[in-house]
Amino acid sequence: MSKWVINENLCKGCGICIARCPLKILAFADHLTSKGVHPAAMTDEAKCTSCAICARSCPDVAIEIYKEEK
Amino acid sequence: MKKIFSRPESMSKKPFHYCPGCDHGVIHRLIAEVIDELEIKNRTIGVAPVGCSVFAYDYFDVDFNQAPHGRAPAVATGIKRVRPDSIVFTYQGDGDLAAIGTAEIIHAANRGENITAVFINNAIYGMTGGQMAPTSLIGMKTQTSPYGRDAATAGHPIHMCEMIATLESPVYVTRVTINNPANLMKTKKALLNAFTLQKEGKGFSFVEVVSTCPTNWGKKPTDAHKWLTENMLPVFKLGTFKDTQGVEKS
Ligand SMILES: Cc1ncc(C[n+]2csc(CCOP(=O)(O)OP(=O)(O)O)c2C)c(N)n1
Ligand code: SF4
Ligand code: SF4
Ligand code: SF4
Ligand SMILES: [Mg+2]
Numbered sequence: 253m254s255k256w257v258i259n260e261n262l263c264k265g266c267g268i269c270i271a272r273c274p275l276k277i278l279a280f281a282d283h284l285t286s287k288g289v290h291p292a293a294m295t296d297e298a299k300c301t302s303c304a305i306c307a308r309s310c311p312d313v314a315i316e317i318y319k320e321e322k
Numbered sequence: 323m324k325k326i327f328s329r330p331e332s333m334s335k336k337p338f339h340y341c342p343g344c345d346h347g348v349i350h351r352l353i354a355e356v357i358d359e360l361e362i363k364n365r366t367i368g369v370a371p372v373g374c375s376v377f378a379y380d381y382f383d384v385d386f387n388q389a390p391h392g393r394a395p396a397v398a399t400g401i402k403r404v405r406p407d408s409i410v411f412t413y414q415g416d417g418d419l420a421a422i423g424t425a426e427i428i429h430a431a432n433r434g435e436n437i438t439a440v441f442i443n444n445a446i447y448g449m450t451g452g453q454m455a456p457t458s459l460i461g462m463k464t465q466t467s468p469y470g471r472d473a474a475t476a477g478h479p480i481h482m483c484e485m486i487a488t489l490e491s492p493v494y495v496t497r498v499t500i501n502n503p504a505n506l507m508k509t510k511k512a513l514l515n516a517f518t519l520q521k522e523g524k525g526f527s528f529v530e531v532v533s534t535c536p537t538n539w540g541k542k543p544t545d546a547h548k549w550l551t552e553n554m555l556p557v558f559k560l561g562t563f564k565d566t567q568g569v570e571k572s
Pocket of ligand 3: 258262263264265266267268269270291292309310311312313314315343
C-alpha cells in the first residue's frame, strides 16, 4: 500500500501540493484526467516522510497520506 | 500502514465547484476538521452566504442554511436563539460581509451573539467576476476599478477585525491566512479556538482568513499566495485583536 494516495477525479492540477512538498518529490503526471488536467503524481515515494503538507495544502482534499508502522 | 491524513467526517463526498487553487476548499476542510475534533457534528448548523461559497451547504455533512446576501449573521442569530444547544457558524466573503452585509455583522457582534463568524477576505467579488470589494487594495485593478482602486472616490480597504474589536461584546477577534503550511495550522487553531468558545457559551467570535481568488486576480494558483503575502498582508495585518477569555494562552 502507498503512503501517498491521490483521487485523480478530485485533482484540479493547481500545483500547490507540488510547490509545497519540502522534498520536491511531486510533479504533474503526463496523462490527462477526465477533467482535462495533468494531476499531481508521486515521483519518489521512498523519500516521502508522510508529513502531509501536500495533503493539508490541497484545496480539493484530493490526497490521502499513510505512514509505515514501526 | 497508519492513516495520517484523509477527508474529515464532517465533509460530504461532493467535489468542490471552486476554481483550481481557490482557498475556499482548504478553509472548508479546516472547519470540518474542527467540527470533527470537537465532536459537534450532530449539533452544528452552518449558514452559507451569497458568493462563491453559496453552495457550502453541499460540502459539509452538517445541517446548513443559506442566507440572502449579507444576512448570514442575522439568520445565525435566529437559529442560535431558538436552538441554543446548537453550534452555529457563518461563512461569508468580503462582498457579502463587508459590503451588503455590514450592518448584520456589526450588530451580531455588538449583541455578542454566541456564534462563530468566519470571514473569507479575498479582496474581491469572486462569484460575479471580479468587481471591487470594500477590502480591495489601493491601486488594485478590478472589473469596476480598471485604473486601480482610488481612495479619493472608493475609500480605503475596510479592516473588519479592527472595527469589530472596538466593540464591547465580542470575545475573540483574529486575522489569519493559509499562505504557507505554518500559517495554515495557525488558521486551524484559530477556528478551533472560535468554535470552542462558542461551545463553552462564551460569546461572539470572528475569524478573518486573508484568502486568494486566483481566477479574478489573474494569477496562477501557485503565484496567488505569494501575491497575497506581498500585497495583502502589509494592509491586513495578521494577529489577534481581541481575546477576552485568553483562549490563545490556554
Ligand atoms: C441582493 C444581491 N445583490 C447582489 C448580488 C450579486 N452578487 C452575488 S455574489 C456577490 C459578491 C460576492 O463576493 P464575496 O462575498 O466577496 O464572495 P467571493 O465570491 O469572493 O467568495 C454579489 C455582489 C446578489 N446575488 N444579491
Ligand atoms: S507527505 Fe510530505 S514528503 Fe510526502 S509528498 Fe507530501 S509533502 Fe512531500
Ligand atoms: S493541490 Fe490538490 S488539486 Fe492541486 S495539484 Fe495537488 S492534488 Fe491536485
Ligand atoms: S472566482 Fe475566486 S473565490 Fe470564486 S471559486 Fe474562483 S478562485 Fe475561488
Ligand atoms: Mg470575495
